[in-house]
Amino acid sequence: MIVTLVITVLVEGAVVIGYSLWRNKPVQPILLTSIFGNLITQSFLWVVLNLFFQNYLITLSLSEFLIWVVESALLYYIPANRLHLTDAIILSLAMNLASFGLGWVLPL
Amino acid sequence: MQLKFRKMFLLCVLVFLPKHVVHADTGPKPSMDFEFKQELTGEPLTIISGVLYECDQSDCSDATPLEEVGPQGLSCGPQSCRAIGYGFAPFHRLEIEFSDGQTRQSNVFETAGFDSKYTVTVRPNDLLVEAQFGLGVLLPTGIVIMACLCALVVLGLVVGLVVFLVRRSRKN
Numbered sequence: 001m002i003v004t005l006v007i008t009v010l011v012e013g014a015v016v017i018g019y020s021l022w023r024n025k026p027v028q029p030i031l032l033t034s035i036f037g038n039l040i041t042q043s044f045l046w047v048v049l050n051l052f053f054q055n056y057l058i059t060l061s062l063s064e065f066l067i068w069v070v071e072s073a074l075l076y077y078i079p080a081n082r083l084h085l086t087d088a089i090i091l092s093l094a095m096n097l098a099s100f101g102l103g104w105v106l107p108l
Numbered sequence: 109m110q111l112k113f114r115k116m117f118l119l120c121v122l123v124f125l126p127k128h129v130v131h132a133d134t135g136p137k138p139s140m141d142f143e144f145k146q147e148l149t150g151e152p153l154t155i156i157s158g159v160l161y162e163c164d165q166s167d168c169s170d171a172t173p174l175e176e177v178g179p180q181g182l183s184c185g186p187q188s189c190r191a192i193g194y195g196f197a198p199f200h201r202l203e204i205e206f207s208d209g210q211t212r213q214s215n216v217f218e219t220a221g222f223d224s225k226y227t228v229t230v231r232p233n234d235l236l237v238e239a240q241f242g243l244g245v246l247l248p249t250g251i252v253i254m255a256c257l258c259a260l261v262v263l264g265l266v267v268g269l270v271v272f273l274v275r276r277s278r279k280n
Contacts (some may be wrong), residue, residue: 004136028113040261049136053222056138056195070156103136105178 004103005042009035011097011102019091029080034095037074041067068096133234137179138196139223142237146230148265153206153230154186162197168216171201189228202237 016034019028045063052059075081076088083091140160146152161171161181174182174193182191184204202214214228214235229236 044262046136049138050222053138054194054198054219066262070265073142073265077268077272 004046005038008042008099008103009038011040015087015095016091019094023087025082025087026080029078030075030083030091033074033078033081034071037071039050041070063098064096068092071096121199130251135220137192137194138219139193140177140191140196140200140219141223141225142191142194142202142228143240144187144189144228144230148232149228155184157208158182158184158189158202158204160189160191161201161203163199163201163216164197166199167200168199200237203234204228204235206230224237 012034013031016031017027019025020030022030045060045067046098048059048063072085072089072092075083075092081088144155160174161168162174163171174180174191174196177194180193180194182189189202189204196219199216199218201216203211204214205211212230212233212235214237217226217237217239220226220239225240226237227240229238236250
């Protein structure tokens with residue numbers, strides 16, 4: 001779980017930094033929000049996957065969707081991030097697609 | 109300031125350019141670890157190859173080998189095997205070829221958890237697979253506590269979202 005969390009934070013951190021530089025947004029608060037958000041959402045993912053391991057794909061899909069919504073909300077509601085709702089949703093989607101996509105193909 | 113962040117970004121990119129296959133995972137996948145012990149006399153056997161059969165029936169009459177798709181599959185070392193999958197069937201059977209030229213099959217066993225650990229006893233004519241007693245048995249309590257904490261956090265966020273939307277609609 002720790003390895004998963006660290007790699008997710010690094011991948012999503014890279015996306016956050018790239019997005020913030022591209023759209024001229026404050027990097028530090030968005031990065032901190034992403035790290036804090038990942039602590040919550042990765043714990044959540046770990047718990048639900050352990051609880052419902054017999055339905056892995058359904059559990060993973062639903063959880064990832066919920067994670068996207070929660071991280072979008074976190075990014076949007078923290079004023080220091082200066083993100084519009086659309087920005088927050090797009091950034092959260094990009095972050096999660098990057099980490100999920102990489103995780104999908106990497107061997108453990 | 110921007111230059112500093114660009115450097116940080118480049119550093120992150122470099123970190124993610126692996127020289128070899130990265131043995132890590134950002135989307136956790138179910139796994140099974142098999143640790144072998146021998147009940148045989150004589151020279152210790154080593155594993156040559158292995159197949160993990162997936163079954164929906166409890167007698168494994170519908171067994172099909174675990175497909176090799178991306179990271180999914182069974183990989184074996186001389187004394188252990190590890191399976192990763194995009195989800196596992198409820199029942200399994202292990203078939204291992206050993207250095208003595210003999211291929212042994214195991215009993216039918218169930219998926220023990222998300223990251224299951226098994227002890228495989230190598231017997232003269234077959235294998236005995238047993239789920240390991242360990243943290244996994246105590247895990248449900250921890251999982252329930254974590255689940256409650258996560259539920260609280262998610263609930264808090266949802267309530268916050270509702271309150272915010274209500275306040276905003278009143279202002280408008």
